[in-house]
Amino acid sequence: xxxxxxxxxxxxxxxxxxxxxxxxxxxxxxxxxxxxxxxxxxxxxxxxxxxxxxxxxxxxxxxxxxxxxxxxxxxxxxxxxxxxxxxxxxxxxxxxxxxxxxxxxxxxxxxxxxxxxxxxxxxxxxxxxxxxxxxxxxxxxxxxxxxxxxxxxxxxxxxxxxxxxxxxxxxxxxxxxxxxxxxxxxxxxxxxxxxxxxxxxxxxxxxxxxxxxxxxxxxxxxxxxxxxxxxxxxxxxxxxxxxxxxxxxxxxxxxxxxxxxxxxxxxxxxxxxxxxxxxxxxxxxxxxxxxxxxxxxxxxxxxxxxxxxxxxxxxxxxxxxxxxxxxxxxxxxxxxxxxxxxxxxxxxxxxxxxxxxxxxxxxxxxxxxxxxxxxxxxxxxxxxxxxxxxxxxxxx
Numbered sequence: 422x423x424x425x426x427x428x429x430x431x432x433x434x435x436x437x438x439x440x441x442x443x444x445x446x447x448x449x450x451x452x453x454x455x456x457x458x459x460x461x462x463x464x465x466x467x468x469x470x471x472x473x474x475x476x477x478x479x480x481x482x483x484x485x486x487x488x489x490x491x492x493x494x495x496x497x498x499x500x501x502x503x504x505x506x507x508x509x510x511x512x513x514x515x516x517x518x519x520x521x522x523x524x525x526x527x528x529x530x531x532x533x534x535x536x537x538x539x540x541x542x543x544x545x546x547x548x549x550x551x552x553x554x555x556x557x558x559x560x561x562x563x564x565x566x567x568x569x570x571x572x573x574x575x576x577x578x579x580x581x582x583x584x585x586x587x588x589x590x591x592x593x594x595x596x597x598x599x600x601x602x603x604x605x606x607x608x609x610x611x612x613x614x615x616x617x618x619x620x621x622x623x624x625x626x627x628x629x630x631x632x633x634x635x636x637x638x639x640x641x642x643x644x645x646x647x648x649x650x651x652x653x654x655x656x657x658x659x660x661x662x663x664x665x666x667x668x669x670x671x672x673x674x675x676x677x678x679x680x681x682x683x684x685x686x687x688x689x690x691x692x693x694x695x696x697x698x699x700x701x702x703x704x705x706x707x708x709x710x711x712x713x714x715x716x717x718x719x720x721x722x723x724x725x726x727x728x729x730x731x732x733x734x735x736x737x738x739x740x741x742x743x744x745x746x747x748x749x750x751x752x753x754x755x756x757x758x759x760x761x762x763x764x765x766x767x768x769x770x771x772x773x774x775x776x777x778x779x780x781x782x783x784x785x786x787x788x789x790x791x792x793x794x795x796x797x798x799x800x801x802x803x804x805x806x807x808x809x810x811x812x813x814x815x816x817x
Contacts, residue, residue: 428758430772436658436666436682437756437768440722441725443657444540445547445650447591448583454530457518458547464488464505465515467715468671469678469688474506478576478710479792480525480562480673485512487559488529491572498564516669517686519656520548521648521715522602524786524796525562525674532572533580537649539657540590547656549649551575551583552642554635559796560714562788586622586810593650594761596621597724600643604734606717608725609645609784609799614643620755648715651722655768658682665771665809665816666756670721672712674788677804681771681812689812691805696787698800707797709787717783723759723767726782726801727751735784742801743782753777770808771816775796780804 426709429437453465464485471477477485486501489510495501504510515522522528528550539545553559557571575673582635597607619636622628628636636642652669659668664682671678678690693711700707719725729736730748744750751766754774759767774780780803 422755423687424649429770430665432661432663433666433770434757435773436661436664439657439661440654440666440768441759441761443654444451445537445593445653446540447535447587447593447646448538448543449536449587450533450580451536452530453520453528453550455532461530462494462510463530464510464512464521465518465522466512466673467515467522467526467713468673469676469690470514470517471673474508474512476675477505478525478713479790480710480788481674481713483562483564483792484525484527484559484566487568488527490566491569492529492531499542513666515713516652516671519546519652519716520550521652521731522550523644523648523716524560524714525788526553526560528556528770532795533576535586535645535649537593537646537653538590539653540592541680545653547649547653549645550653551580551662552638552639552645555641558671562710562792563666563795564792579632579635579703582626582628583622586626591621593646597647597650598762601728601731606725606728606735606784608644608719610732610735611643611647612640612732613638614647618643618646644716644719647719647724651718651724654722655718658768659685663816665813667769667771670717672717674710674713677712677808679771679808681816683816684812686764687815689808689815691811693809694802694805695799696785696802698739698787698798699742700787700798704789704794704797707794707799709788709800710790712785712802713788714785716785720781720783721769723751723755723764725784727766728764739801743801748770749781750782753779754781771812774806774809775813778806780806780809
């Protein structure tokens with residue numbers, strides 16, 4: 422068994438080439454229950470599976486309860502929580518069903534999701550939650566029954582309109598590349614990408630005033646597209662024997678987990694690290710929840726915290742907190758180039774991380790641990806190399 426080297430292994434390079442050959446396009450909107458199977462009462466969350474429901478983080482429990490109420494399985498927080506804790510409502514890791522969810526967000530059976538397809542093979546698909554906007558968003562982990570009406574609109578008339586915009590699929594990699602050149606990192610900063618996505622949607626189809634206002638106010642709208650595209654790209658290496666490229670990654674507020682290409686379906690988990698960052702004014706004394714969300718796939722592809730040389734604003738905001746080797750670290754943890762989005766290094770190699778004793782820097786939103794205040798700041802996690810070394814023990 423190989424435990425790492427300073428040069429990318431041939432099999433990991435092969436995995437990187439599969440990833441770089443993917444051409445993700447936004448091809449439509451589906452419902453969760455149309456692309457999943459199993460029992461009716463299911464809710465999906467970010468990160469690896471949660472084995473013990475008693476360890477569900479407060480912000481995630483808030484969102485899960487909102488999902489149960491949205492589906493009319495419960496009327497209030499207490500009755501929804503009772504269903505979840507008893508197992509009458511099953512909770513599952515979204516990535517195990519080829520879906521990705523940001524932060525403490527949830528998906529329920531009747532919710533709409535973005536369909537991201539590989540233009541080279543339209544049967545290769547991945548799905549992402551639709552960005553809910555800046556205020557009434559389950560990803561923030563606050564319990565507010567006002568969310569329900571917003572979710573009905575988002576998953577109803579808005580989702581139907583959004584689906585019509587993909588009658589001509591929208592090529593995502595050129596938009597990602599342009600957004601990088603305009604100063605985005607495609608994770609913490611997505612303002613330019615969101616404007617470009619909005620323009621592409623409007624070009625394909627007009628919209629009503631409410632929809633246009635929502636999009637104009639949603640500066641992170643593109644992130645979910647980038648998450649779906651990253652998830653689809655990374656999935657291309659899955660099942661490649663002996664390959665240590667990370668194909669799935671995320672956190673559930675309790676555990677951080679990865680899957681590697683050569684061992685598909687096997688989550689390797691460690692305690693989720695607490696993000697390092699700056700608490701926003703007005704939230705003094707609040708504590709950040711340990712890392713949560715599937716948006717980590719963006720950074721593990723090579724964007725986000727792996728491409729801060731593009732994103733001057735993000736780098737300046739975090740410079741005093743970031744490790745001194747942040748900009749140089751990519752060559753030690755990532756694989757080969759991804760020309761379509763202009764990355765010299767892309768796709769995270771567990772072998773590389775174990776050998777360099779460094780993990781990738783991942784940008785992440787900081788959520789109030791108590792579940793009361795939502796987003797309290799922005800920061801990053803420095804993923805420990807130990808989880809990558811652990812994953813190699815299972816790669817025989």
